[in-house]
Amino acid sequence: MTFNDRIFGILLIVLAVAYGWGATQFPEPFGGAEGVGPDTFPLLLAGVLALSSLYLIVRPDPDNAWPWSRTGVELIIAVVVLIVYTALLQPLGFILSTLLAVGTLCWRMGASPLKAYATGGVAGVVVFLIFNFALDLALPLGLLSFLEVN
Template identity: 80%
Template sequence: MSYFNDRFFGILLIVLAVAYGWAASQFPVPFGGSEVVGPETFPHLLAVVLGVSSLYLLVRPDPDHSWPWSRTGIELIIALVVLALYAAALEPLGFIISTTLAVGTLCWRMGARPVKAYVTGAVAGVVVFLIFDFALDLPLPLGLLSFLEVG
């Protein structure tokens, strides 16, 4: 029965990888359209890594694996809900605010004090936004902070 858990989870993750890769391919093409690295590059890379990892779960399941139906299982479900809400909030709230909320909530659930957790989320959101927007020239949605757009 324990082989079934990993294989079932592997199938779910393959479905997620395909859906994630397909969603990334739906991003609008930047002006000019001839860029090698576009906004879909990183999500496509993540989809491939997730797909390969999922195949590993199907081919080599852990014989001693069992579902964590204790507090750990509840925390995993909370993490999945937070990540789903994060994906839904990216466009309307923007990258910085949604990342602050998601990373802050996950840090808090892992035991950090709430203020430190959300400060960590805010720093992570701003730093990653600056890296993507300025260093990689890959724009991320500003959402509610769209008044900060230059030009």
């Protein structure tokens, strides 16, 4: 079933190009500073995704069957959760969006709802703090903008 890997690889290349293009649309940092900016990490991810996609196209797995059972449904749910996550990132903010996305994905993988959403909340807060204070890269606060430190 090398056909499935090649189709998936082509879809992932389209995603990598769209993701990379989206990263170039971020506004320039104040002062036009060179070096690490808000587009650096997403561009690296787009590059890794594109290279991995090319590998799938050039060297597909000969024994790969498409998972139309419960695994296929779970994969579709995960993709939908990630699409909704990107749509909610600006209005809800990084912390709440991450809480919902990571919590839902953990719950779908078998964690209890309380543990799943606690994990999502901790992940959202920790990553937010790392990006805002250690990396000095602002993430949207959305509904939690009242927490913004001036």
